[in-house]
Amino acid sequence: MTFSPDTAADLAPRILAGERRALARAITLVESGRADHRAQATALLDLLGTGRQALRIGLSGTPGVGKSTFIESFGMMLVGLGLRVAVLAVDPSSARSGGSILGDKTRMERLSREPAAFIRPSPSQAQLGGVARRTREAVSLCEAAGFDVVLIETVGVGQSETLVAEMTDLFILLMAPAGGDELQGVKRGIMEMADIILVNKADGDLKPAALRTMADYAGALRLLRRRPQDPEGFPKAVAVSALAEEGLKSAWEDMQRLAEWRREHGHFERRRAEQARHWFETEVREGLLARLVADPVIRARMQALGSAVAGGETAPAVAAAEMLAELRG
Numbered sequence: 001m002t003f004s005p006d007t008a009a010d011l012a013p014r015i016l017a018g019e020r021r022a023l024a025r026a027i028t029l030v031e032s033g034r035a036d037h038r039a040q041a042t043a044l045l046d047l048l049g050t051g052r053q054a055l056r057i058g059l060s061g062t063p064g065v066g067k068s069t070f071i072e073s074f075g076m077m078l079v080g081l082g083l084r085v086a087v088l089a090v091d092p093s094s095a096r097s098g099g100s101i102l103g104d105k106t107r108m109e110r111l112s113r114e115p116a117a118f119i120r121p122s123p124s125q126a127q128l129g130g131v132a133r134r135t136r137e138a139v140s141l142c143e144a145a146g147f148d149v150v151l152i153e154t155v156g157v158g159q160s161e162t163l164v165a166e167m168t169d170l171f172i173l174l175m176a177p178a179g180g181d182e183l184q185g186v187k188r189g190i191m192e193m194a195d196i197i198l199v200n201k202a203d204g205d206l207k208p209a210a211l212r213t214m215a216d217y218a219g220a221l222r223l224l225r226r227r228p229q230d231p232e233g234f235p236k237a238v239a240v241s242a243l244a245e246e247g248l249k250s251a252w253e254d255m256q257r258l259a260e261w262r263r264e265h266g267h268f269e270r271r272r273a274e275q276a277r278h279w280f281e282t283e284v285r286e287g288l289l290a291r292l293v294a295d296p297v298i299r300a301r302m303q304a305l306g307s308a309v310a311g312g313e314t315a316p317a318v319a320a321a322e323m324l325a326e327l328r329g
Helices: 007-016 020-031 035-048 065-079 101-107 109-113 129-144 160-165 179-185 188-193 204-224 249-262 267-294 296-310 316-328
Strands: 057-063 087-088 115-120 148-156 170-177 196-199 238-241
Touching: 007 020, 007 035, 007 129, 020 035, 020 115, 020 129, 035 129, 057 065, 057 249, 065 087, 065 148, 065 249, 087 160, 087 238, 101 179, 109 115, 115 316, 129 148, 129 179, 129 188, 129 267, 148 160, 148 238, 160 170, 160 179, 160 188, 170 188, 188 316, 196 204, 204 238, 296 316
Parallel strands: 057 148, 057 170, 087 115, 087 148, 170 196, 196 238
Antiparallel strands: none
16 A cells, blocks of 8 residues: 555544544554654654543453454444444464454454444564554554544464553453363463453353353452452453353443443553553664664674574573673674
């Protein structure tokens, strides 16, 4: 897609007016790695400002848990309540992992046809940091376009959960009915990040297993130390059925109640401020690294030291110290 020098000035008012085509074009702009496109993307974000806010909800879950079905059912319910919903993905390994909305967008036919909904997968085969930057900026664009809720989905590849938690207001973990062994396999770190655990597929023959699993997760959550940003009863585990569309409204009420409590007690804005500082520092680090890599002399020296490390001629720590000493001049 071609972008002119006045792209930012052209797109900004159209995005603020809620024009979907302009939003899609703007996200394509922020996804580009070209230097001139990055400059235009920065100018566009500056023009749009930060006056509008949506509730940012992170959603993670293992493949096969029913994320695409949940996103469609949950999104349709929110649209039915009169809300505008955007769905984004953080998926650095989409070509290999599957199970993300990159592959499942075609399955969400109802939601994708809704005028009040917007679904955007992330580019495939990209570095995690780059995908995180693009998703973060896409969230800002969706907020500027007037969306009320932004769902940010991750396929669950470890670090991506942490990145999603750093750009959302609520972090939801979607789980399938499971036994004790599966429960033990859930990483403590992910459990500690979760605000609400939704046990999906609580319908038909799986409903008893789902209710048992919900009770197991509720017990596990009680063993964790209560966080200062949580009211009594949170984090919590809830059973839902995306297929039968049961428990979704109750889960949404829980999300709203938690978000409102955090707003009233100052945790919401404090968290947003911490996230803004985190991403500012991340942008500076990535920018400095990009400048270093762009310098041909430094790049050649890095390659030489990297070859020495790979050949066993020097230890990684020694080579790194040498490189940093040379950079300090």
